[in-house]
Amino acid sequence: MRHNATSPPSVAERVLDLLGAFSTERRALSLSELSRRAGLPLSTAHRLVGELAKRGALERDGDGRYRVGLWLWEVAALAPRGTGLRENAMPFLEDLYEATHENVQLAVLDGAEVVYLERISGRAAVNVVSRVGGRLPAHATGVGLALLAHSPSAAENVLAEPLKRFTDKTIGTEELLRRTLATVRRDGFAISDGQIELIALSVAAPVFGADGEVAAAISIVVPAESTDPFVLVPAVRAAARGISRALGAPLHRTP
Structure with a gap:
């Protein structure tokens, strides 16, 4: 988590914390793992993950675990340094x-x-x-x-x-x-x-x-x-x- 711990995180910071929970070693995470790694209540993580999945930023596999979605790759490909x-x-x-x-x-x-x-x-x-x-x-x-x-x-x-x-x-x-x-x-x-x-x-x-x-x-x-x-x-x-x-x-x- 990169937000300022002295004040409540904004919605954008919470979303970024969820996306930042993924890493090379952790490409697929369950909802509870996302909640824990992002430092968010399970109910909040559930709501935000659902919205991200609807947009294609996250994808859910057959085991119920979440991965980074193709839509994020499409957005990242627009980076000028990329x-x-x-x-x-x-x-x-x-x-x-x-x-x-x-x-x-x-x-x-x-x-x-x-x-x-x-x-x-x-x-x-x-x-x-x-x-x-x-x-x-x-x-x-x-x-x-x-x-x-x-x-x-x-x-x-x-x-x-x-x-x-x-x-x-x-x-x-x-x-x-x-x-x-x-x-x-x-x-x-x-x-x-x-x-x-x-x-x-x-x-x-x-x-x-x-x-x-x-x-x-x-x-x-x-x-x-x-x-x-x-x-x-x-x-x-x-x-x-x-x-x-x-x-x-x-x-x-x-x-």
């Missing part, structure tokens, strides 16, 4: 995938996290935990480092909080993160080796929009043990440059 960006990026992501047959990803920054808008993955590609619509901490991912390096205010917010560690390679100190971001700004690409999972590393590059600001980042995720990441840098940077040009980025801001 559809337009993805459409411009897809040809370059597909080319990068065809050249490597590894995991290729597109992500944007949202606070201290990255949200993945697209992922192309081959059957033989290394296993990754990211998914379309999923989130990961920015400091622990290649795309996140590429984004933070060109987002000073967001980087300072991340640096002000404890850095979550996933492996012994995860960046865990302010000093190390500052040094890493400075290197990414200088070089124009980021390498994240074993920060989320030890078996994988990613090579990422920033994508700039028409306003000259960083709009997204792309990455390729490969096996950590058998790959020289610097071999992949030219291809990733070329794809990021192509997407930036497609978005109308000024020439001096194409990576």
Whole structure:
């Protein structure tokens, strides 16, 4: 729940709490689970869930459990940082995938996290935990480092909080993160080796929009043990440059 606990939540906040009850691990929830996770009385949850189901925002399966409905996906597809960006990026992501047959990803920054808008993955590609619509901490991912390096205010917010560690390679100190971001700004690409999972590393590059600001980042995720990441840098940077040009980025801001 994200509303202010000192005052009663509005109807909109209650609806958002219900939708926020779903997660990657909890894709289907019963009415009582929704009530509990949203912090709402069962009667209130029952009324709101019924209205959401009528609109198509929630769908009820044969077991009586609720899932996110297709209507929400239709609305989410209208997000300007989603559809337009993805459409411009897809040809370059597909080319990068065809050249490597590894995991290729597109992500944007949202606070201290990255949200993945697209992922192309081959059957033989290394296993990754990211998914379309999923989130990961920015400091622990290649795309996140590429984004933070060109987002000073967001980087300072991340640096002000404890850095979550996933492996012994995860960046865990302010000093190390500052040094890493400075290197990414200088070089124009980021390498994240074993920060989320030890078996994988990613090579990422920033994508700039028409306003000259960083709009997204792309990455390729490969096996950590058998790959020289610097071999992949030219291809990733070329794809990021192509997407930036497609978005109308000024020439001096194409990576």
